[in-house]
Amino acid sequence: MKSRENRDLDKDKLEMTVMPCGIYCPGCLVYMKGKCPGGSKGCKKCKTIYECAKKKNIKYCFECNANTVSFPCERFKQFNETWKMYGQNLIENQLFIKEHGIEAFLSKFRRQKL
Numbered sequence: 064m065k066s067r068e069n070r071d072l073d074k075d076k077l078e079m080t081v082m083p084c085g086i087y088c089p090g091c092l093v094y095m096k097g098k099c100p101g102g103s104k105g106c107k108k109c110k111t112i113y114e115c116a117k118k119k120n121i122k123y124c125f126e127c128n129a130n131t132v133s134f135p136c137e138r139f140k141q142f143n144e145t146w147k148m149y150g151q152n153l154i155e156n157q158l159f160i161k162e163h164g165i166e167a168f169l170s171k172f173r174r175q176k177l
Contacts, residue, residue: 081156081168083113084157085156086151086156087172134157
């Protein structure tokens with residue numbers, strides 16, 4: 064039987080498959096190298112977006128409508144430019160999740176990575 068701590072780690076891994084910014088974690092270089100500490104402890108830039116979503120009580124950035132600025136905000140646009148180099152367009156990811164749901168997004172990404 065798994066300890067409570069191990070069950071929590073498994074739950075964290077499942078929840079971090081797609082972060083609030085729309086990064087598919089198994090497509091992240093840090094994750095692929097086995098060095099990802101998890102979403103709430105992830106890289107500084109990732110944590111910035113993560114903490115923003117958490118503060119606004121939203122699951123994904125496309126849900127944001129803060130201060131009359133709708134998605135994507137300037138911070139997110141800049142963050143997206145970095146991730147394009149790694150083959151993930153986070154704005155496209157967000158819009159796909161919004162239109163089709165997270166399960167369809169995961170299925171699509173997993174098929175692409177096979």
